[in-house]
Amino acid sequence: MLRLVSKKVLGLASQEGLVSRPVQVLPRMYHERVIDHYDKPRNVGSLDKNDPTVGTGLVGAPACGDVMKLQIKVDEVTGKIVDARFKTFGCGSAIASSSVASEWVKGKQLEEVVTIKNTEIAKYLSLPPVKLHCSMLAEDAIKAAVKDYEAKRAKSNGSATAAPAAKAAEA
């Protein structure tokens, strides 16, 4: 067992020339992309949630006690997401899923990102079946962020068309 582990570590070290710390922590069944995103998560951090151009999605997985926050900054003129940040307290798969989600939403239109499916994230990260809910969480976080942004926008615009939608969302 010990030999196996050391072999793995040495093998990695010689192949890549650098040993990334969490590689040893995560079991081998994880896809290298999960490990990559877990090790070097993209877009970690926060945006100002009071900024009217920022939408915040806050979701949780009640079964495992994970929390995921995904924020998007939207260009009001083009409707394009110009920046994204996330903060996730959860397992490696949840972190990787939200990291991927934050990358994928950048530079896209709002209506485009709400079509991102958890299955795409899961497939990209080769998540095992027990981890599918992590990608589901990421999908829900995107939707929640968009919804939050739209609700804010409707509120500030006070436009007759958008207001009922926001009210419906709040109800």
Next chain:
Amino acid sequence: MWKSKVWNLTLLSTILRRRPTLLSISHFQSNSTSHFPPTISRTSYFDFLGNPNFPGKTFCSESAEKSHVHVRCWSCGNVANGSLFLFCDSCRSIQPLDQSVDYFQIFGLERKYDIGVENLEGKYKDWQKKLHPDLVHSKSEKERGFAAEQSARVIDAYCTLSKPLLRAIYIMRLEGVDVDEEETLSDPELLSEILEIREAVEEAADSQELNQIQSQMQEKLDHWSSSFANAFQCRKFEEALNSIRRMTYYHRVNEEIVKKL
């Protein structure tokens, strides 16, 4: 099979001296923290929580009593005395596993959430003195199998009942309410509270700060545990589920604190 292996490695004397390793609610993130070393408690949770199709009705004490009316010892043929028949008192043979006996019955308890946890350990040890696989190592393979299953189930029962959160989830299951919540939670009040606490844990400078958060979490856990007890007693299962959700989140915070301490 996994369990019998574990058991072969664990001496009876060790078991009786020490309590089983309680990893608390590690099953909740057994998926999330997969680098967890395999432990007895971790496997055991997969048994009742990891199996989504676990038929709730088999837990019913009524059906247990009925099916036990004419149960005889497989070894000496003695008629079972009562519904709880894990062990034959006349020939000391370990009986086959009966899933219809619930954890509360194993510990001779009424099925309610508020139990005296301090009495569990003694009962647990009493069972292991009768059911531990080491006691039957020279007996038939069949009985060794029974011993492995029975003693593992007694561990499951002990681990489950001694932890408030696990006990809450279990007792809900007995009522046919599945707590395995797959859907995403979007309660902003709870989630932002948790996010804040988790950030505080992450940024805590020293163990004193961590201990402080930990005691806050314990207060919250106690509060929601009694909320659960009330809701469950009134059969307000939606409220009871809400309490479990809260407990899960605060418990998770505690686990993170323990990791850091």
